[in-house]
Amino acid sequence: MPTLHWIGKEKVINHHLEVPYKILEHQYSFNSATDNEPKETTGLLKAGSSGAIIHGDNLEALKALLPEYEGRIKCIYIDPPYNTGNEGWVYNDNVNDPKIRKWLGDVVGKENDDLTRHDKWLCMMYPRLKLLHKLLADDGAIFISIDEFEHDYLHLITDEIFGRNNRIQTFIWKKTYGGGAKSKHAVNLHEYVLFYAKDISKIETLELPPDDSILKYYKFKDEKFEERGPYRLQPLATNSMDERPNLRYPIIYNGEEIWPDKQWQWSKDRAYKSLENNELSIEKNEKSGKWTINYKQYLKNEEGEARGRKIYSIIEDYYTQHGTNELTSIFGEKTFNFPKPTNLIRTFIELATTQDSIILDSFAGSGTTAHAVLNLNKQDGGNRQFILVEMEDYAESITAERVRRVMKGYGEGKKATEGTGGRFDYYTLGQPLFLEPEVLNEAVPLEKIREYVWYSETRMSYEPQPAKSEENEHFLGLHNETAYYFYYFKDRLTTLDDRFLRTLRTNAGQYIIYADNCLLDKKLMQKHQIVFKKIPRDITQF
Structure with a gap:
């Protein structure tokens, strides 16, 4: 498979492994019903929460999510900087942003001086996509908005990270319905959305719920209406020229044999069964004497699930103007340039998630993804949860504030929009776990260190053990017949000896025990x- 090479690639291709692991510090909870919530510290997404917002560099935030969410994110949508060089955007759309420049200088070194704008953008995107790939569930999907400036490069690096065979579609999104008077050569009306699966073999048929364009055809009712809804009539005969003798047979009705001009769509057994179940509509033209047979296509299948509709590769009807008007109606003034329309992102989420999925957006901007999740949950009664990451200072004043207003409702009079309800938690990036390669940061809460060690060993989410006793105080958990212990105190050294072994009560095939000495x-x-691992030397830095 062709791969893309650029200045600095060798420095960033594995940089996601070198990103420092930082803990997430809970700042506050917001509940649309009470405004104030007691501070909670366990788990990013609290019980009953609609989602979480993280303020901080998204590279470090994605790394911080790994212990709890690797392989658990069902849907990712990101709208990264397009690298147009347009310095007027609130979200600086040029990777010469001071924070990115500092990161490039630290990671790439002197080569940073020679990097072109495209090289810088690729250096910024590559490690973030690597971490997003880790977080995505095996049956998950990622959507990435982009325009023509970096579209070709993005396709090559996503092919490399996600696999060319996992590319599902490149959507063409018609972003505007007019304009172009100032265009010199051509009027640009579209952008792209790249659509990849983590593992396409685990993605089932993707369909959207039926909308008015489909529902209008389902206008007939019969005795199955309560279970299967209305139906439409579809021809049982087909004009196919395939040689299928088994599809040519008579259907007996009122003592007459009805033959197709060419052949039927269904097998004889299926057609006869449908006739018995009153699922065929048969009529005779009195003038021509010709019979017509249609089958009843019900809106719902036998399990009561509504017939879906396919998404087209060209997406229309959701325009940038809609996103701008929507955000202006929320804040009462223009606060953010070119936000994506909520219905565009809602369509992707609806296509790729179930009602209890987790959705991640690590370039959160104005918070449109959270808005889409909340609207969709209100529409279908779902319990989807969002995780947003925003590095800019407006994470609180715009991103979080938008989510608050959507939950509580906004606007006045005829323009008032009812709130979706819900709650979210707001976090910032806190202390790094390691001060130096082999120096643990003792300012980090012990439970966070335990969570990290468990994940580094098992790649599984950590669940705190029951109330501690002498027998389980240092027990992390049991995984694949291996018992893990983290024998550690911040104020004194620990030694793995016979006395400690006598406190173990877990039956396991193997024991991995962390301590200061053995x-x-x-x-x-x-x-x-028994495998001894020395603290902190043998703690894996992932």
């Missing part, structure tokens, strides 16, 4: 399948 005999350790 005095156990090697033969004893081999006999009982």
Whole structure:
């Protein structure tokens, strides 16, 4: 498969492994019903929460999400900087942003001076896409908005990271319905949205719920209406020229044999069964004497699920102007340039999620993704949750404030929009876990260190153990017949010895025990399948 090379690639291709792991610090909870919530500290997405907003660099924030959410995100939507060089945007759409320039200088070094704008953009995007790939569920999907400036480059690096065979579609989004008077050569009316699966073999048929363009055809009712809804009539005969002798047979009705001009769409058994179940409509033209057979296509299948509709590769009817007007109606003034329309992102979420999915947007901007999730949940009664990450200072004043207003409702009089309800939690990036490669930061809460160690060993989410006792105080958990212990105190050294072994009550095939020192005999350790790991030297930095 062709790959893309650029200045600095060798420095960033594995940079996601070097990003410092920082804890997420809970700042506050917002509940649309009460305004104030007691501060909670366990788990990013609280029970009953609609989502979370993280203020901080998205590269570090994505790394911080790994222990709890690797492989759990069902849908990712991102709208990264397009790298147009347009310095007028609120979200600086040029990777010469001071924060990005500092990161490029630290990571790429002197080569940073020689980087073109495209090289800088690719250096910024690549490690972020690597972490997003890790967070995505095996049956998950990612949507990435982009325009023509970086479209070709983005396709090549997403092919490399997600796999060319996992590319589902490149949508063409018609973003505006007019304009272009100042265009010199051609009027640009579209952008792109790249659509990839984590593993396309695990993606089932993708369909959207039926809308008015489909529902208008389902206008007939019969005795199955309560279970299967209305139906439309579709021809049972087909004009196909395929040689299918098994599809040519008579249907007996009122003592007459009805033959197709060419052949039927269905097998004989299926057609006869449908006739018995009153699922065929048969009429005779009195003038020509010719019979017509239609089958009843019900809106719902036998399980009561509504017939879906396919999404087209060209997306219309959702325009940038809609996104701007929507945001202006929320804030009462223009606060953000070119926000995506909520219905565009809602369409992607509706296509790729179930009602209890987690949706991530690591370039959150004005918070449109959260707005889309909340609207969709209100529409279909779902419990989807969002995670937003925004690095800019407006994370609180625009991103979080928009979510607050959407939950509580906004506008006045005839323009008032009812709130969706809900609650979210707001976080910032806190202390790094390691001050130096082998120096633990003792300012980090012990439970966060335990969570990190468990994840580094198992790649599983950490669930705190029950109330601690002498027997389980240092027990992390059991995974694949291996018991994990983290024997650690911040104010004194720990030693793995016979006395500590006598406190173990877990039956396991192997024991991995972290401590500061070990005095156990090697033969004893081999006999009982004990692996000693020294703190902090042997704590894996992922």
